[in-house]
Amino acid sequence: MAETNTPTEPVRFETHPDRYVHWRLDFPAEHGGKVARLVMDVKEDRGMRPGYPLKLNSYDLGVDIELADALQRIRFEHPEVRALVVTSAKDRIFCSGANIYMLGSSTHGFKVNFCKFTNETRLYLEELSAESGVPSLASLNGTASGGGYELAIACDEIVLADDGSSAVSFPEAPLLAVLPGTGGLTRLVDKRKIRRDLADAFSTIAEGVRGKRSVEWGLVDEAPPKAKLDEVTRRRVEALVGRSKRKAFPAVKLGPLEAQRSASPSGDEQKIEYQYVTLELTPKLRTARLTVRAPSTKQPETPEELAKAGASAWAIQAFRELDDALLELRFNQPLVGVVSVETAGAPEAVLAVDAMLAKHQDDGLVREVTLLMKRVLKRMDLTAKSFFALVTPGSCFVGSLLELGLAADRVYMKDSDDEDVSVATSPMNAGLLPMANGLSRLQTRFLKEPERVARVLEEGALGTRDAVKAGLVTFAPDDLDWDDEIRIAFEERAAMSPDAMTGMEASLRFAGPETMETKIFGRLSAWQNWIFQRPNAVGERGALTLYGKPERPEFNWQRT
Amino acid sequence: MSTVVNDTKIPNNVDLSSDKRLQRALEAWQPNFLSWWNEMGPFGFQKDDVFLRTAVSVTSEGWANFDYVKMPDYRWGIFLADPVPDRKIGFGDHMGEPAWKEVPGEHRNALRRIIVTQGDTEPASVEQQRMLGHSCPSVYDLRNLFQVNVEEGRHLWAMVYLLHTYFGRDGREEAEALLQRRSGDPDKPRILGAFNEPCTDWLSFFMFTFFTDRDGKFQLLALAESAFDPLSRTTRFMLTEEAHHMFVGETGVLRVVDRTAQQMAEKKLDHVDQVRAAGLIDLPTMQKYLNLWYSLSLDLFGGEISSNAATYFATGMKGRAKEDQFEDHKALDSSYAMDVVKDGKIVREDVALRNAMNEVLRDAYVDDCQRGVDKWNRTIAAHGIPFTLKLPSRRFHRHIGIYSGVHFDPAGNLLTAEQWEAKKDEWLPSDADNEYVQSDAEARLRSEADGQLDRRAEAGHQGPRRRFEIAPPRSVTRRPAALAEPAVAARGASGATSAAGRASVARRTAPRARLDDRASERW
The missing domain is CATH 3.90.226.10 (2-enoyl-CoA Hydratase; Chain A, domain 1)
Structure with a gap:
């Protein structure tokens, strides 16, 4: 795919909730300020670069920069928060993952760094729970596919509306010939400890798994009827608040860094x-x-x-x-x-x-x-x-x-x-x-x-x-x-x-034991970065190249 | 073979009696289907004998058998159109290869999704229409309604047959899920938007059967081209039934339009208030209902630029309506000029043809709709009324595709959100319009529900059995030209002819106390 759209404008990482385009960070009164709620509402036409509308709550780096900023601010500016809910403002869609056209039009280097950054952000979400006592819940009011489910699976708990169509899915391999590379595969087996055979099946069903089966397979924790989703979310979040061990401290406002740039x-x-x-x-x-x-x-x-x-x-x-x-x-x-x-x-x-x-x-x-x-x-x-x-x-x-x-x-x-x-x-x-x-x-x-x-x-x-x-x-x-x-x-x-x-360097820096984190960066990311270079994904007839195009991909069938 | 699942109970041409796998699947599914039908099918008429067309074979004698039947006893059958010998795939990357007799593993999920999406619309429409029997303008319409309903039920069976036969356990689960979703239920909505919209008055019903069932026709035409031969054969047979549904819509709207125009001319009514005072549906309101159902139905074709559409075409899963009329069946190097919204302006852009297949199908649909609208307009003109019904721009009031999230007027001009809010009640039925069209429908339904209790009591004793019938149109494959005089007859205890309710269809001035009272009407 043409790599013409890689940013010429430098990327800036500083933002502020007042300037968020794609997320809303609020603190619902019903929980007395103890719960932060991150609502994803991606603006289609506000991608970081032109050329790819961010449909169906799909994300690019700009969306993830806001998420990372929000997590940082919850840490410092909202010490009263004891649990986090991640949800979506879109009807029937939670998040459909990283935008495919954005990936397709990015340089290899940008793709790799984009994935690295999003991986780090999801790990920050887990650290927020494990180290800071702010456990998180993904409340899926609609389908969470690809990176959308990877975001959910980075939370401690997942509830999925059972409305007969909302699903969790990893369509990357069957549809795009790449991997759910934001920790998804690793977390299936290492975090949620889903059986490898079920994880295998799940990761090859493009449309994903819904309702009861998603609970049976351990992909989500509960799948209530849609009308009950809010109630179940509330109940679970209250339980999370109850188990939070967060220590109180005075809020610290994070001001702008005010970097001076010259050339x-x-x-x-x-x-x-x-x-x-x-x-x-x-x-x-x-x-x-x-x-x-x-x-x-x-x-x-x-x-x-x-x-x-x-x-x-x-x-x-x-x-x-x-x-x-x-x-x-x-x-x-x-x-x-x-x-x-x-x-x-x-x-x-x-x-x-x-x-x-x-x-x-x-x-x-x-x-x-x-x-x-x-x-x-x-x-x-x-x-x-x-x-x-x-x-x-x-x-x-x-x-x-x-x-x-x-x-x-x-x-x-x-x-x-x-x-x-x-x-x-x-x-x-x-x-x-x-x-x-x-x-x-x-x-x-x-x-x-x-x-x-x-x-x-x-x-x-x-x-x-x-x-x-x-x-x-x-x-x-x-x-x-x-x-x-x-x-x-x-x-x-x-x-x-x-x-x-x-x-x-990546091989020498991380001697010693494996953790989920090292597997994500050392194994999943490495395989993903390899696949990102292979003709079956990005060649002229590769699946990622041809996604959305009239032609069908053609694979080289040799396995390595 | 079980008593539930056998060739007599389930007329078929798929050799059910020797297909153990299908028998097993249907044994589990059929009782649930009946529960669904009893719960969600036409409300209050399940014990009545209705004169219905039943397909018992695909031959010219067998596909339209008429008899009295209680709807829950209707023999929903499984029919595939006759196979085309040595059928070849007619388009896409596999063009010229033999059609698939089995599902290729590679396309299993996508094909299942296509079939489930189509299948989901069938029970959905039955659910949407389940109360309409209680406010129907005539027994002719009542019978048409039920015919449409049982056939939508049969179309569900057709899709379930495919799921059961070709998609293993997943297919059985999906077949079950088709009975669990409910139109308009926020917890378990039907898959497609238009099939969650309320359809609680007869004007909406006629618009639905004209516009929404016509989407069905074009989807079936596109699927009839499928490389997956069982899907092709199933949908080809379904098309023979779908024609009647659209006939119901086209003539239904035509009757309303005709009556209104005729009365306007005769009584020299020209103001909407006068028209309404005369108990008629005014033409501007008709236009609004048209705008609503047309735009909802346009959404059903999917996004204008669609990678799924391209994949479906490339793989041979779904073609274009009447694919053989196109010259280039690969559609690989052509493009489609499409109006897209860029920076607040409409600009024309070339889209790869395969990605525009939804729009190609929509084009055919729009043309087909226009033909019906032209007929309505000729009728209005014949009465000398200066009013023309128009199909709005396909950009108007869309919720799917490139025009969703932006506002347009019926002419297709861009609007701001404020302009849209200020004007939308001029273009779409307002609450007041709905209220007018449905006026005292609630009271009517309540009284019907009471009547229902009476009738249940009756049924336990030897109360008079009510039977309704309308003689079949002379030919259902060909649309009857003469709509003014559908042959209506009645027999049984309620045979008396009544002139009541002739005034207007959707206004439903028909007396509503007892079904018997509106046994038969003519226009």
Whole structure:
């Protein structure tokens, strides 16, 4: 399919409920404000790009950006919320998934990143329940197909109106020759623990499964008659509210990030400047420089002060900025292949923030801040760029910012005789910021010698040679070699095949146990991305290419 | 073979007596069908003998047998038109290959969906019309209504036969679900929109049979082309019955129009109020009902640009009406010029022909509708009344496809939502119009329901048995040209001819106390 419609306009990820086009976030009075309700009502003609009407509550990236924003705001701005209902304002349709014409007209890279982002958003929905005590319920007032059912299955509970026609379905394989790649297949068997044979049958019936059978197969939890749907939804949501363990805290408003964007006259260099983060881009050289700064002002020392400081607190602001910068790299900087990860500022300032956060983990807001950090760092783990962390004099790879180094593919630390260069751990490195595999980055790093984890955590600041010894550093060029070594390392990396690097990095980053999350990104997404390249889906006669066209697909029948 | 399912009870030409699988399926389904019929079929007439046409074979003698029968005892049969020897697929990618005797696995789900969607409309219309017997303008109409109803029931059987025979367990479940959905029930609605609309007055009934059953005709014509031969044969036979339904609609509307125009001319009525005061349905109201049912029926053809339509055509599942009249049966390289809405304007765009197949079928339908409307207009003109009924633009009042969600006037001009709100009562029946057309229908129904109790008591004793009949039209395959004098006769206890109710059909000035009283009328 022609890839002519891939955005030329850069994608922006900041939005606000006042500006939502496709979702309505409200808090029904009948639940006394304890329930947030997300109502999907996609505006057909307001797709992010022209060329594909978003019919039947189908979504594109713009729709999902609003969903992700809503979840973030429920976390910070609505601490009173104890359960979430996801539903649709459309009659007889809940959501029909990612828009096929949008996918068909997107570049491979955009498709991959779109799926990654939507996958992350659905995992955030699950994290909201598991970690923040806001369980969710999908109230399906109509058919949920493809990504629509994948959204539902990311909720804790699903109720489906039994009106004789509303169904849940995964029509991707039979209709489009691709996969339900937003976690759907994995969640069928790993989350809802549906028998593999039933999951197999379900995933090949284009029209899906309705009513009683959908309950029997475990695809939904209850299928009441349509007239009873609201009542059942209410009853179940009240039960969810009852089991919520959410801790109260004062609401924190998330203001705009106010990034300053600039470019050199030639356009060869671009710069995005946030308060604590700077992203410098040189697409021509396929490199970028991502710098995160330590706080320079006094930071909250108690949860009360944190609530008072709100979103301007470094721990919130810096990580929101980092998140935005990572998404910028993913979506708007396809040519950038190698990113230097740098930090600057006073290590003790970061360690003080970490100490406060670690000490008050029981506090609701502190918990949310920690989870925010965790999500952003995971986003970095899953970003298909080569990250080289550069530890130099003046940098502050300590505690939560050390995680940036641990998330990087390599760590270069300057071995300087004249200046202090150090790294240090904090309690934040001891498991509060786990990766998708459920382990901390230190644990993942030291799978062979797990005892090293405790040892590193007990150490104070480590100079270059100790850090090398401790296993935290890849290479430690000295003052004289540094510039050249780094230049060569970047040039060499930027010259390698981007596909090979993406696959290699994704394979090396997630050592250790499998979780549902690693299966989604490591298996389902990988297969999907392979299928997305195969002629049976996207070739001239492929099913995705020909969807909606008068011709029928033709398959190459050879199985691999 | 069981006592419920045998060749006598279920006339058929599908060798039911030796088809164990079909017997088993029907044994489970048939009692549920009867429960459905008793619950949702014509209300209050299940114990009456009605003179009905029953098909007992597909031969020229067998397909139209007339006799008195209580509707629940009607012998709903299973008939396929005779096979065409060596039939080949006539269009699409498989053109020229032998037609399918069995369902290809690849198309199983899509074919089942097509059959279920068609099948769902049949019981739906019976449900929509179940109260109409109590306000019917004449026994002629009553009998036509019941004939239509039992045949819709038979069409349900036809689709269920396909589901039972070719679609295994899923097919049996779908057949069961056809009996569980209910027209207009928000919990269990019928699949298609028009079949959830209330049809509670005779003007609506006539419009329904004219416009909505005509959609059925074109769907059946398209399915008669199907590569799936059993579907083709089934629908070909159904078409012979469908003709009568549209005849009922066309002549029904014609009678109303004729009466109104004739009275307007005779009594020199020209204002709507005068026409209504005379107990007639005024022509502007007729236009509104036409607008409503025409637009609802247009929706039934599906989206103008449809990937499903393209798939159905490409695979050979569903063709165009009278496919052999087209030259290019592949329809791969042609396009269809379609008016689409872009940025608040209507612009013409070329759409791949296969994706426009719904619109191609709709074109044929619109032409066919126009022919009927022309007849009505000739009648109005014959009385010298300067009024013309018009089919509105196909963009008007749509809920499916590219014109849904946007407002148009009957001429097809774009409107804002405010303009639409301000004007819609001029174009579609308003509450007041509905009230006028149905005036005191409720009271009538209530009194009928009371009467029903009486009659039930009666039935237990030797009360007079009421039988209604209307002699069959001279030829049902050919539409009778003379509509003014349908041969009406009555016999039995209620044989007296009554002149009552002649004034107007839909206004229903007919006395309504007892069915016996309106045993027979003429126009």
